[in-house]
Amino acid sequence: MRIDDLQLFVRAAELGSLSAAARLLDLSPAVASASLKRLEQQLGVRLLARSTRNLRLTAEGEGFLQHARSALASLEEGRRILAHGQDQVSGTLLLSAPSDFGRNVLLPWLDELQYEHPQLNVRLLLGDRNADLFRQAADIALRYGAPEDSSLVALPLCPENRRVLCASPAYLARHGAPAEVAQLAQHNCLLYQLGSRVHDHWRFGEGASEVGVSVSGDRFCDDADVVRRWALAGAGIAYKSWLDVANDVQAGRLKLLMPQLRGEAAPLNLMCTHRAQLGKPVQLLRNMLRVRCQAMLEKLLG
Structure with missing residues (x-):
């Protein structure tokens, strides 16, 4: 039983007009008529009594209308729940970060991220040795300096940091x-x-x-x-x-x-072995880091 057939039937019953329902759903009169006929054939009953001037529900149509409305409402609720679920961030974020930046800058930001997304777990590895992402239990790494391994995906977070x-x-x-x-x-x-x-x-x-x-x-x-x-x-x-x-x-x-001196470049990058690892948790973290690191940099430049 097609959803668009149910929608047409409900709208026609509410508006008292098949043509008005067709216009509302952006259907041609012929398509609307075929849709209603298909639904009635599937049910084996006449749902709407039609004449050239008016349309009314049959007894069978009145009995079926509430079921059709409930079915459409249930489907819409299911769609809404799925959409809401897609907005939820869950799973485990596995990352490594430099010791100083990780402890004193990143930690409170991760706390905020988990507060906003309580189903998100974080596994954080701190250390200044470059993490081997092909061996270490981390999906992504935050690193200072120009990327040394060309096989890794490098996404700039704060390229102007010095x-x-x-x-x-x-x-x-x-x-x-x-x-x-x-x-x-x-x-x-x-x-x-x-x-x-x-x-x-x-x-x-x-x-x-x-x-x-x-x-x-x-x-x-x-x-x-x-x-x-x-x-x-x-x-x-x-x-x-x-x-x-x-x-x-x-x-x-x-x-x-000597703030007038231009110090050595220390760009901050997000590194991973493959773009498939850039799921929603990583994207959220990346966006947060880009915005907040840039705000910190503007305090130096300003």
Whole structure:
């Protein structure tokens, strides 16, 4: 039994006119007439008594009308429930993220996402070593820097993010602030190590205007969050991703040094092995990160 046949019958009964029902449903008179005839043949009864001037329900039509209305209402409710279900976000979001950004920026955003979508589960892996998405139990990874593996899908989240120099007010009160890049060599610089490489050569600018300086300090760590914590504690000067320290700078816990310098690029990307992994939870996360990271970047540029 076709839904459009039921719809035509109900509308014709309500309007008292087959032609009016046909116009409402954008059908030709011939199609409307064939639709009603098909329904009556399936039921084996006459539903509407028609003449050239009027139309009325037969006794059988009156009895069937309520059932037809209920059936259409039930189908519409089913459609609504399905549509609502498609709006729900469920399942498990498996992702890895850099330690500092993950702990201090991403965590509260994930809390908001789960509050809005209580059926969503999150499995978060934190660490600064690049996650091997082909081996690690993560569907997506948030990574700083240009993608190194061309076999991965890379979606930019904050391509204009850069590193900035920063230190705590307490450190600056004791040691003063460097006025030029060369003076960084005279300060205790907090160093970050990735793998076997210690990032002790800090670069600024681009192309012909690029300048660099080799720095040193009394501590280094392979966890970027530890470097940030040392900076907050007044242990020295850090060269950090703006996204990692933006909240600290806004709150006055850290001060930008030589803000006129253009630090090294630190683009944030969302990485996955295949676009099939970009389901609704990932799309929601991606949209949230793009909007919020851009808002944080505008505070630096502004």
